[in-house]
Amino acid sequence: MTKTVATTPSTAAASIEKPVPHLGRLDAIGYLICLGGIVRRELLRFFNQKERFFSALVRPLVWLFIFAAGFRNTLGVSIEPPYQTYVLYEVYVVPGLAVMIQLFNGMQSSLSMVYDREVGSMKVLLTSPYPRWLLLLAKLIAGVTVSVVQAYAFLAIAWFWDLDIPAIGYVAALPAFIASGLMLGAIGLLLSSMVKQLENFASVMNFVIFPMFFASSALYPLWRIRESSETLYMICMANPFSHAVQLVRFALYGQFEPIACAVVVGTTIAFFTLAVIAYDPGRGIMARRGGPAGDTA
Amino acid sequence: MSDAPGASAALDVAGVSHRFGARAALSDVSIRVERGRFMALLGPNGAGKTTLFSVITRLYASQDGRVSIFGHGLDREPSRALARLGVVFQARTLDTDLTVEQNLLYHASLHGIGRKAAKARIAVLLARVGLSDRRDDKVRTLSGGQSRRIEIARSLVHEPKLLLLDEPTVGLDLESRADIVAIVRALVREEGLSVLWATHIFEEIDGADDAVVLHKGRIVARGTANSIAQGDESLEAAFRRLVAEPPRQAA
Structure with missing residues (x-):
């Protein structure tokens, strides 16, 4: 133990206690700066991980090039809104594949939240002075930004497939993609609070991603499913992913689907609220998760 | 930095307890870091240091007791409190x-x-x-x-005017350790920063530093580092004596 000169507290000067200053600002502008910073970090990380960007694009393209090409002759998709004529299977499947990108992205964000929690960078985020729900919302918006970029990158490549999507559809689809991205991100956010360790993520693939994707209107129109099973049809109708796909599908053809929109918005609010509760310092998982390893008494 | 007599402490942890299920990680812990002071938080692994840091940084709310930073309670004014707090976590978080x-x-x-x-x-x-x-x-x-x-x-x-460091020198070589201690001590001396430094490396502590010893979730000794050691005893010897005994709350 070294015995050197002590550090002494400074002498008293003021007699009235003034708030101790700090550099940051806690108002709305400060929050926008915070939001911008979180989105920027997410984008930087995304573009740093080139493999992630490419694998996110390759997955739906494989579906489109191979799977859809294989099925185009076996599956005729008959007239159903928003389509006004018979469409090729490739045309039918594109909106679902675009939203699939967002589904994977939502789960990827959730995965990175779990990772952040394990390595500790989540702590850095949560010691920000802004209310926790605002931080989670910023995380969500950051994830959606990435997922919308990916969805449009896919549409840009798919454009070569003669999809007959009107120009206005690409614009109209933006709010739909944002809404579906928010919904899938909110689901991912709640999942991230429930998944204890990174390794458990395989079960998220099995029990969340695959059922959501396959039991939906992404790959086949639901009336076809109804023909084979009424129960399965009901499940697909209850699946919020189906509604996200329908919202985007209609928007791509310049139409608005109010029921799908209501389901997507409602699901987003419900899951985001649950995620905020789960991350609340007082009652949430952070407190009950058993705490840091070793701290026992 | 100017502090009025009786000004709120940089950090005031008052009667904080925290349990994980049946397991008590912190029992009635009180710590006061005065403005412009360097306080060492000593404790063996598993003493509850990291839980205490988690409570102070509001990763989770304490179930009992109160934490204030420059007079701003974490329960009532978390934003104002956190805006004045800087933290270096034990794990690398860059x-x-x-x-x-x-x-x-x-x-x-x-x-x-x-x-x-x-x-x-x-x-x-x-x-x-x-x-x-x-x-x-x-x-x-x-x-x-x-x-x-x-x-x-x-x-x-x-x-921030209060800095928390959770075993910041763990795993570093001697030279890097000395650098980090020197940087933080200079901040206290020159900028009046208040510091809570969790460690179990005794060389990092000066005799005149404030110190608390945390053992099995309780504070078992407090005072200046010199006063915790008895007679010719080194701080390290005092620490070993304290953590060998069953935990008894210090006054």
């Missing part, structure tokens, strides 16, 4: 794929600091920790000691 400056700018934004002000502040801090020339390097190219210095710089970006 984004290794991002550059030093990107990491620090991210942190600045988490505190609502605009880019221009943040860049100016970052330049000052990097000079302070002696790493100005590494600003545009990716964090993964830094050594352990350098990353730690960057983490200290990061914890100061928003100009």
Whole structure:
């Protein structure tokens, strides 16, 4: 133990206690700066991980090039809104594949939240002075930004497939993609609070991603499913992913689907609220998760 | 820094208890870090140091007791309290794929600091920790000691007046350890920063420092480091004696 000169507290000067200053600002502008910073970090990380960007694009393209090409002759998709004529299977499947990108992205964000929690960078985020729900919302918006970029990158490549999507559809689809991205991100956010360790993520693939994707209107129109099973049809109708796909599908053809929109918005609010509760310092998982390893008494 | 007599402490932890299920991690812990003081928090592994840090940083709310930072209660005014608190966590928490400056700018934004002000502040801090020339390097190219210095710089970006460090020198070589201790001590001396430094490395503590010993979730000794040791006893010997006994709450 070294015995050197002590550090002494400074002498008293003021007699009235003034708030101790700090550099940051806690108002709305400060929050926008915070939001911008979180989105920027997410984008930087995304573009740093080139493999992630490419694998996110390759997955739906494989579906489109191979799977859809294989099925185009076996599956005729008959007239159903928003389509006004018979469409090729490739045309039918594109909106679902675009939203699939967002589904994977939502789960990827959730995965990175779990990772952040394990390595500790989540702590850095949560010691920000802004209310926790605002931080989670910023995380969500950051994830959606990435997922919308990916969805449009896919549409840009798919454009070569003669999809007959009107120009206005690409614009109209933006709010739909944002809404579906928010919904899938909110689901991912709640999942991230429930998944204890990174390794458990395989079960998220099995029990969340695959059922959501396959039991939906992404790959086949639901009336076809109804023909084979009424129960399965009901499940697909209850699946919020189906509604996200329908919202985007209609928007791509310049139409608005109010029921799908209501389901997507409602699901987003419900899951985001649950995620905020789960991350609340007082009652949430952070407190009950058993705490840091070793701290026992 | 000017403190009035009776001014609120930099950190006031009052009667904090926390349980994980049936397991008590903290039992009635009270710690007061005065403004401009360096306080050492000593405790063996598993004593509850990390839980205490988690409660002070509001990762989770304490089930009992109260934590205030410069008079702002974490329960009532969490934003004001956290805005005045800087933390260096035990685990490395920098984004290794991002550059030093990107990491620090991210942190600045988490505190609502605009880019221009943040860049100016970052330049000052990097000079302070002696790493100005590494600003545009990716964090993964830094050594352990350098990353730690960057983490200290990061914890100061928003100009907090209270700094918490959870075993910041663990796993570092002697020279890096000395650098980090010197940087933090200079901040206390020159800028009046208040520091709570968790450690079990006794060389890092001066005799006149305030110190508390945490053992099995309870404070078992408090005072200056010199006063905790009895007679000719070294602080290390005193510590071993304290943690060998069943925990008895210190007054």
